[in-house]
Amino acid sequence: MPINELHPVMNAPKENITLWRYMDIPSFFSMVSDEALAFVRADLMEDKYEGTFPQITAQFLDSQAAIMIKTGQLREQYREFSKILCSEKETAYLNCWCKEQNEMVHMWKIYSKENGIALQTTYNEIKESIMDDEDIYPTEIQYIDFKKDFIDWKSNGLTVYTIKRIEYKSENEFRLIICFPKEIQKKYSQVSSVVTRKQFYQEFPVVKCKVDIKKLIKNIHLSPFAPKWYEELIRNTLNKMGYNGFTIHTSIL
Numbered sequence: 001m002p003i004n005e006l007h008p009v010m011n012a013p014k015e016n017i018t019l020w021r022y023m024d025i026p027s028f029f030s031m032v033s034d035e036a037l038a039f040v041r042a043d044l045m046e047d048k049y050e051g052t053f054p055q056i057t058a059q060f061l062d063s064q065a066a067i068m069i070k071t072g073q074l075r076e077q078y079r080e081f082s083k084i085l086c087s088e089k090e091t092a093y094l095n096c097w098c099k100e101q102n103e104m105v106h107m108w109k110i111y112s113k114e115n116g117i118a119l120q121t122t123y124n125e126i127k128e129s130i131m132d133d134e135d136i137y138p139t140e141i142q143y144i145d146f147k148k149d150f151i152d153w154k155s156n157g158l159t160v161y162t163i164k165r166i167e168y169k170s171e172n173e174f175r176l177i178i179c180f181p182k183e184i185q186k187k188y189s190q191v192s193s194v195v196t197r198k199q200f201y202q203e204f205p206v207v208k209c210k211v212d213i214k215k216l217i218k219n220i221h222l223s224p225f226a227p228k229w230y231e232e233l234i235r236n237t238l239n240k241m242g243y244n245g246f247t248i249h250t251s252i253l
Helices: 025-034 055-068 082-085 104-110 122-129 157-162 166-171 183-191 195-200 229-240
Strands: 020-023 036-041 093-101 118-124 137-140 142-144 163-165 171-177 206-210 219-222 247-250
Touching: 020 025, 020 104, 020 183, 025 036, 025 118, 036 171, 036 183, 055 082, 055 229, 082 229, 093 206, 104 157, 118 122, 137 157, 137 166, 142 166, 157 171, 183 195, 183 229, 219 229
Parallel strands: 142 163, 219 247
Antiparallel strands: 020 093, 020 118, 036 093, 036 206, 093 171, 118 219, 137 171
16 A cells, blocks of 8 residues: 555554545546646645744754764765755655545635535545555644744654644645655656756656545535536536546535
C-alpha cells in the first residue's frame, strides 16, 4: 500500500476520520476524468510560510550551525542552516483535505463558492482507493504560532509540512505528501547534468496520483450557493462518465 504511516515525523491519523475536499466543478470533473488526485507543488501554496520553520526554531537551528562552523564541524556555507533545509520546496507536493464531521460554511466560501463541490470520504477510503506506486505520507496538521512556538524538527526536512500557522487553524487540515515524485526524478536523472533540480521541477506544478474514484468518494455535496440546476448537471455528467452510484446532496446550510 502506497500510504506510508511509518514516517517518523508524520502525524498519521489514529482512527478512521471523516474528510472533506472542497473544489470547483472543473477541478472535480478533471479529477474524475483523470481518475487521479492532484498534488500541488509546495512552493505554489497560498501561505508564503508553507514549508518553512517557525521563527524561534529557525533561530535555534542557525545558532547551532554557527557553533559547529566555529568549531570546524560544519562548513561556512551552512550558516543559514534553517533556510538550506527549506530550500527545495519545489520537490514536495501536497493534497489537502478538511478534517471535520460536517461540512463547513467558511470552507465553501473560501474554496468553492457558488460553483463548488465538496467530496466526503474517510481516511480508510482514501487509503483503499490509491492505486499509484508513489510513496505517500499522511499527516494531520499541527497549528502553531510562528513567532512564539518552538518545534522539534526531528532532523527531518519534511517536518515543515506537518505544521501551519495558527491563523489557518479553522481549516483543520489533513494532507497527503509526496516528496521527490518517482516519475519526475526519473526524468530528472536523464537531464541532471544540464539543469538544476530546482529549475527542472518548475516544469511540474502538479503531480497526479491514480485512484479508484468509486472507492475514494463516499458522498458528493453541492455548494449551498449553487443554482438548483447544478445537481442535474453533475448527476447527468457523472452518468455519462460511468459513475452512476454516487449520492449527491445539495447543501441546506
